[in-house]
Amino acid sequence: MEKLPKFSDLPLNKADPHHSAWGLYGKDDQLGFLNRLTDDVVKEAAKEIQTGTRISLNWPLDAQGDLPFFGRQVFHKNVYQKPPRIVNDDVWTFNTQSSSQWDGLRHFGYQKEAKFYNGVTLDDIHGANKSNVNGIGAWAEKGIVGRGVLLDYHSWRIEQGISFNAFKTESIPLEHLKKVAEAQGVTFKFGDILIVRSGYMAAYNELPKQELAALSKVMPPTFAGVEQSEEMLEWIWNNFSAVSGDQPGFEAWPSQKDYMLHEVLLAGWGCPIGELFDLEALAAHCKTTSRYSFFVTSEPCNVPGGVASPPNILAIF
Template sequence: MADKIPKFSDLPVDKNGPHHNAWGLYGKDDQLGTLNRLTPNIVLSASRNEIQTGVRIGLDWALDAQGDVPFFGRQAFHQELYQKPPRIVNDDVWTFNTQSSSQWDGLRHFGYQKEAVFYNGVTMDEIHGRNGKEKSCVNGIGAWSKQGIVGRGILLDYHAWRVKHGKEYNAFETKGISVEDLKAVAKEQGTEIKFGDVLLVRSGYMDAYSKLSRSEIEQLRTKQPLTFTGVEQSEAMIQFLWEHFSAAGGDHPSFEAWPTQKEYALHEIMLGGWGMPIGELFDLEALAEHCEEVKRWSFFLTSEPCNVPGGVASPPNALAIF
């Protein structure tokens, strides 16, 4: 399968489209993007090789984990719990922003900013049904629920590695995690990177966030722009992601260093260019602890985004299985 994708040097696929795009690689109406890399053979191989003990670890942060103070001004989770008298029965109603806790960013979330287009050239008018365009569900995250995001996951525990090596880190400042560092983490862990893997990076954000007081969180929320550490914006990082992964994410709010330090954002290329899901705010603490205990940082990953036609993002509903 790896030899069936264009070389990085051959991007963009659509020469009339934005930089680094892979538009049309899987057809003009494709809505799966790099999830097409998760072929039955790759999933079967992952299940056979990675499921050994049956230990299961959930990767979703609680939907209400950020309380009433989510970053980026997003709406907080709210639960309305009520009885249905006279029966001894309860129902509840949840309202929340799909990106206020663990999430997959879908293909409607972030497009090329200058060109104002999403994956495969979809426009805002097509998404919202404006200017004579009929409103559609194109690029909706519900398309991903049909087969899920299922395959071999790997954890690159940057946080544990940088603590061991005495590297300074501040989760709430704009700083890039380099490809060189991620490869060093993989080498030290003994983790082989395989084509089609789902990459999860433990940056240390969850550990840092858990130590903040409410007043400190409120103060950080007032910063404009918000600033976070994440993977760097560079040609090397773009190539690393393109050549190996079906999806990529981590425990931090923006995955990439925020705000971008380049004239482009990785979100544009990954979501708008390739259709590569971006995971953010995954709770990787228990996963990291178990990986360290068993000295294995690869696992079978299952994730089924919510089946919402036209949805922008979704809780991942993710499990790591060992």
């Protein structure tokens, strides 16, 4: 494990936004928490591969059809022939956050300070001298590769008789996630890729289209997710290289605090946030095999200056 500053020492520079760790990996760093995925960490994670079983965590790009949440654009696919040859091409047009996604470092900044990771401003992204700084293409060079751990909160809370509405602003307490890990026999290693099955995808798959249409019009949208708390932030800081789940926002939405985890994770630390991962097949396999850790390989799209990307992610056992 690398020598980390204590969570209580954040922000590293007192003039920077709350909880931020700007400069930890250099003032021009664009990898953030992915610096935790060293060659040694990845080599150790590869020991998780024992059977060769591969499971995709990618929801289809068109899964939300014409009813994407957060007002995002729908997926369009145009397949066309190129006569006189017997040849087809296609063109896809979509919002990178309308299905499974990694949120990149251009997506969400500190709202009050109007700053992204390592102090990048909106002008740096949109202004006259704009560049590709903090673009998700920087993550494509080595990918997001390491040891993944599933915390199947959905199955655990059903066993415990705990009610849960994925489409309401309900917080998953850190205490519960730790109990899930204990029940599954999971221990964490520094640099793990955290994956939380909240039950959103299971709930979504059961709703008729008319209910989804009504929910898509709710503004602001409301979704369940992990709690916003100092304790949650400290747990993530001490353990993980990336966090993800099957829910639209990872954290409970809208925020229950005067800050959002998105601000600290993305803008403060450069921690990738994965959302809308399809975890149903993964959860079934983990339950059958009693194995909740595995090798993860994910290759964000190499788009210089991109904001987010489909994860192109596999769990390998």
